[in-house]
Amino acid sequence: MAKEGSNGNSHASTKPPPTPSPLRSAKFFQANMRILVTGGAGFIGSHLVDKLMENEKNEVIVADNYFTGSKDNLKKWIGHPRFELIRHDVTEPLLIEVDQIYHLACPASPIFYKYNPVKTIKTNVIGTLNMLGLAKRVGARILLTSTSEVYGDPLIHPQDESYWGNVNPIGVRSCYDEGKRVAETLMFDYHRQHGIEIRIARIFNTYGPRMNIDDGRVVSNFIAQAIRSEPLTVQAPGTQTRSFCYVSDMVDGLIRLMEGDNTGPINIGNPGEFTMLELAETVKELINPGVEIIMVENTPDDPRQRKPDITKAKELLSWEPKIKLRDGLPLMEDDFRTRLEVPRKN
Numbered sequence: 633m634a635k636e637g638s639n640g641n642s643h644a645s646t647k648p649p650p651t652p653s654p655l656r657s658a659k660f661f662q663a664n665m666r667i668l669v670t671g672g673a674g675f676i677g678s679h680l681v682d683k684l685m686e687n688e689k690n691e692v693i694v695a696d697n698y699f700t701g702s703k704d705n706l707k708k709w710i711g712h713p714r715f716e717l718i719r720h721d722v723t724e725p726l727l728i729e730v731d732q733i734y735h736l737a738c739p740a741s742p743i744f745y746k747y748n749p750v751k752t753i754k755t756n757v758i759g760t761l762n763m764l765g766l767a768k769r770v771g772a773r774i775l776l777t778s779t780s781e782v783y784g785d786p787l788i789h790p791q792d793e794s795y796w797g798n799v800n801p802i803g804v805r806s807c808y809d810e811g812k813r814v815a816e817t818l819m820f821d822y823h824r825q826h827g828i829e830i831r832i833a834r835i836f837n838t839y840g841p842r843m844n845i846d847d848g849r850v851v852s853n854f855i856a857q858a859i860r861s862e863p864l865t866v867q868a869p870g871t872q873t874r875s876f877c878y879v880s881d882m883v884d885g886l887i888r889l890m891e892g893d894n895t896g897p898i899n900i901g902n903p904g905e906f907t908m909l910e911l912a913e914t915v916k917e918l919i920n921p922g923v924e925i926i927m928v929e930n931t932p933d934d935p936r937q938r939k940p941d942i943t944k945a946k947e948l949l950s951w952e953p954k955i956k957l958r959d960g961l962p963l964m965e966d967d968f969r970t971r972l973e974v975p976r977k978n
């Protein structure tokens with residue numbers, strides 16, 4: 633079991649972790665790591681499952697309620713002897729035996745997390761409590777996919793992990809950003825009080841194949857619009873910035889964090905920063921030079937700038953993203969064209 637306490641911050645646990653499940657030392661399971669991925673039918677989760685399944689010593693269990701995810705994303709694993717898929721809502725307790733938990737379950741697109749805000753905050757708070765309860769009962773290590781949204785509309789730039797954020801507690805995004813902040817608090821309380829082995833990733837805007845076509849996030853919107861020759865909808869003022877990370881880089885960062893000795897929180901994101909107008913121009917140039925770019929109304933509390941400081945990820949995880957936006961967008965375009973049934977014109 634990895635040593636705790638070298639987390640690069642002052643949150644080290646003073647308690648030993650609880651005794652792991654007897655399965656971890658049982659003869660026939662010794663070589664295997666049984667891993668739960670909540671939200672594994674979603675965009676990042678399904679890519680994470682693909683990577684975890686590559687290691688033949690891993691057994692992977694996905695628990696998902698299919699709110700934004702789909703069995704389609706996992707179809708190549710259904711029926712595999714090392715894979716199991718459970719329809720389960722994390723706001724209910726889950727009684728299984730696992731060694732590691734990647735806790736991703738939560739809608740991520742602002743359109744979807746604002747659709748049923750009470751459910752979103754329940755998922756973040758009760759869902760995380762349930763997964764921490766599971767981790768405590770079986771002695772599993774648990775990783776939470778938190779978010780750059782914990783920084784709110786940040787007053788420092790770029791954002792490093794020591795920044796406490798500038799978050800509206802009663803706004804339309806609060807179910808998600810305050811929900812994730814409480815989830816982080818619960819993780820550290822279980823760590824300090826019960827010695828649970830925790831890992832927290834603060835993920836910045838991630839894109840890639842398998843995003844829902846109607847997901848509503850900016851990269852998937854622009855790519856789908858460009859392929860359909862519909863105007864690219866830049867939400868005003870268009871000068872707001874984001875940093876976009878390709879999904880394979882994200883999965884690599886999450887696995888490194890889980891396998892390493894540091895609790896985090898650690899920013900995982902690509903520090904390349906773009907305004908939404910720049911993103912629209914890039915998508916136009918790469919995918920459909922004839923397409924129009926239009927300005928549309930924005931939603932409340934949209935953060936004006938976001939860029940991760942990834943010094944900690946570089947130093948503690950030896951991780952940095954490899955795929956630049958201009959290289960990642962065409963990879964996503966191929967997947968979207970296949971699903972939209974619009975082939976490239978030669």
Ligand SMILES: NC(=O)c1ccc[n+]([C@@H]2O[C@H](COP(=O)([O-])OP(=O)(O)OC[C@H]3O[C@@H](n4cnc5c(N)ncnc54)[C@H](O)[C@@H]3O)[C@@H](O)[C@H]2O)c1
Pocket residue numbers: 670671672673674675676677695696697698699700701702720721722723735736737738739740741755759777778779780834835836837838839
């Ligand atoms: N993609 C990003 O840019 C981004 C950025 C920051 C953080 N994150 C975090 O990463 C995680 C995955 O994001 P994603 O982009 O893959 O989103 P996604 O919406 O594609 O996947 C989320 C998955 O969780 C499932 N889910 C939602 N509520 C659930 C519940 N109550 N019980 C069980 N399953 C539930 C959904 O059905 C879906 O399969 C989320 O926790 C999200 O907050 C993502």
Ligand SMILES: O=c1ccn([C@@H]2O[C@H](COP(=O)(O)OP(=O)(O)O[C@H]3OC[C@@H](O)[C@H](O)[C@H]3O)[C@@H](O)[C@H]2O)c(=O)[nH]1
Pocket residue numbers: 739740741742778779780781835836837838848849850851853854865866867868872874908930931934935
């Ligand atoms: O069609 C669109 C959609 C969005 N946008 C703009 O694009 C920017 C990015 O919006 P997105 O919907 O992709 O998502 P955000 O970056 O705000 O949040 C994202 O990153 C943090 C994660 O935790 C969230 O889960 C994720 O959705 C916003 O400024 C938004 O106003 C457009 O200009 N046009």
